[in-house]
Amino acid sequence: MIDLDTISTQPPSNISKNEGKKGLVQLRKELFELQNKFYADGRFGLLIILQGMDTSGKDGTIRHSLSSMNPQGVQVKSFKKPTEEELKHDFLWRVYPHIPPKGMIQVFNRSYYEDLLMPMVANSLSEEVLAHRCKLIKYLEQHLRLSNIHVLKFFLHISKEEQKERIQERLSKPHKRWKYSIADEKAAKQWDAYRAAYNMAITNCDDPSWYIIPADKRWYRNYSVANILTDHLKKHNLKYPNT
């Protein structure tokens, strides 16, 4: 069982802020080229899942690490609180139209994992249903891999103290204030329950494994996500057709 409390939220000591910032500039250039090749190659699809506590930096990661690529081949879908129509459906219904085809990169800002985490925190579903959701998600992700749709899962890992600071920051800085909502404060109060839910989800839905990104420092978070994505794309020997 993974215990997030034992994993550092700080950058490793072998990289400086300056190196991370320069590295990101370079990685963004590489990603621009790699994504083009990925699209042309057309053998694989890629689903990137961003999860993390409130204020952990999902939006910032998309803006800084995933925005250098051609938007024709990259789509972002944010999953908010389900609408009334969505609640009449099973939880995968609103997700499935956004599962990418081969050639495309799809980013999920939050995902079907919320349908596991939220009911755990709210205690609104039986153990049986939660256990089944967990297994279904495992099967789904394996199914995608078998269909040549790869899944990269990132957990943006911040400390409780950092979250507190970021909520304060949203209140005090005019250009961040619009992001503040009462829900943020409520989520902060439920820190322990969310933490337990994430420990469970990360432990049990581990194929593919999660990348746990130390995210207290934004520069490292951005660098790290871009770095892992670049590595992933390079691994597959992508080719332009007929070359």
Next chain:
Amino acid sequence: MIDLDTISTQPPSNISKNEGKKGLVQLRKELFELQNKFYADGRFGLLIILQGMDTSGKDGTIRHSLSSMNPQGVQVKSFKKPTEEELKHDFLWRVYPHIPPKGMIQVFNRSYYEDLLMPMVANSLSEEVLAHRCKLIKYLEQHLRLSNIHVLKFFLHISKEEQKERIQERLSKPHKRWKYSIADEKAAKQWDAYRAAYNMAITNCDDPSWYIIPADKRWYRNYSVANILTDHLKKHNLKYPNT
């Protein structure tokens, strides 16, 4: 392991053609009322899956057994050979938008089971992928039940001789000729391979169990499907809200 060869394709002896035809008229009236209540009740959704060899009568079943209900609450989706766009996606992608919400009845004329049966017959996917698809389908159907979307699966069971006659009929009768296609003859040649694939799918994806409908006689097939559907809807103590 189910062996379809050991199961009769003929009506049971305790019902005559006349009783079956009269029974269907009555059942269609009941279904008209029950579906309205089902829609108003809104606690459950229903997915009806029709599978069977070519010429087994899927279209006819929809026309005779499932057409007395309000089309506002009943939808039919036919799954044909996947398009080029659909083939870029995993096999569930084209299915999922048609998974019904609560209150609705959705009929699948063929279904995701084709993505298990066809590759088995064509020998186009590895054992590993086929076994995984089989398990994923099991999990998916359980997931739907846990989400209050019930699944009723009908296998329309005809004999090889009956199929041969029906293909001949399509060729000889002007009003049936449009339904004939070369694919029918090819499918007839692959009878044994399809039979083995169905034995596997029906045995392994058995939660909920399949209804194996003796379908050599159209009157019995229509009566039987309508009868099972009526029973299913009655079981759930459907209510108009606030009554």
